Amino acid sequence: MIAGGMKNSVMTAQRPRIAPLATGRVLEVGLGSGLNIPLYTSDVDKLYGLEPLPALCSRAEPLALQADFPVELLAASAEEIPLDDNSIDTIVSTWTLCSIPNIEQALVEMRRVLQADGRLLFMEHGHAPDENVVKWQERLAPLFKSLAGCDPTRKMDRLIGDAGFRISELETGYFDGPRFLAYHYVGEARPR
Numbered sequence: 001m002i003a004g005g006m007k008n009s010v011m012t013a014q015r016p017r018i019a020p021l022a023t024g025r026v027l028e029v030g031l032g033s034g035l036n037i038p039l040y041t042s043d044v045d046k047l048y049g050l051e052p053l054p055a056l057c058s059r060a061e062p063l064a065l066q067a068d069f070p071v072e073l074l075a076a077s078a079e080e081i082p083l084d085d086n087s088i089d090t091i092v093s094t095w096t097l098c099s100i101p102n103i104e105q106a107l108v109e110m111r112r113v114l115q116a117d118g119r120l121l122f123m124e125h126g127h128a129p130d131e132n133v134v135k136w137q138e139r140l141a142p143l144f145k146s147l148a149g150c151d152p153t154r155k156m157d158r159l160i161g162d163a164g165f166r167i168s169e170l171e172t173g174y175f176d177g178p179r180f181l182a183y184h185y186v187g188e189a190r191p192r
């Protein structure tokens with residue numbers, strides 16, 4: 001999805017639910033233009049911002065430089081995270097899991113780099129529970145994949161659970177906006 005679109009009023013209002021909860025060595029997956037960076041607190045020791053698109057890394061740089069903690073930008077994909085096993089305390093993902101081509105592999109990688117007592121904090125849109133909404137999600141998926149690289153049909157809780165996580169907190173429901181994009185999964189998962 002394009003960076004400008006990540007700043008709409010709904011997203012801006014919802015963002016502060018996730019990043020402020022991160023502690024220790026933090027990995028943000030799909031950093032984008034870095035809109036979460038100002039929301040992290042002094043509980044962060046170091047932030048690794050993983051982002052495969054160089055143009056977005058460049059946009060995140062000024063925010064990274066202003067942070068009160070060290071920020072290392074990783075120009076890489078979540079399917080192959082350039083970090084050691086068990087080296088991260090918190091992983092943050094906001095509106096990213098819909099965009100990663102091999103989401104199963106990426107979640108296995110996240111599990112690998114996360115400490116046994118670490119947390120994956122997520123806010124993601126995905127597969128809705130209502131048949132009429134799912135019909136539109138499935139119809140529009142090819143268009144969204146080609147235009148924005150985003151798959152609106154993913155069952156986020158199932159994907160996260162299948163990768164070796166246990167969901168410890170989960171809130172689901174529709175945010176404001178077009179219903180085929182508005183059903184969200186917000187929560188926390190821990191290694192099983």
Ligand SMILES: C[S@@+](CC[C@H](N)C(=O)[O-])C[C@H]1O[C@@H](n2cnc3c(N)ncnc32)[C@H](O)[C@@H]1O
Nearest residue numbers: 001006030031032053077078094095096099100
């Ligand atoms: C909709 S944007 C969300 C950006 C950011 N997380 C935010 O909250 O503003 C999706 C992000 O996922 C990133 N992305 C796409 N494929 C990826 C991959 N294989 N590994 C990591 N990030 C990826 C995109 O480059 C983009 O930054």
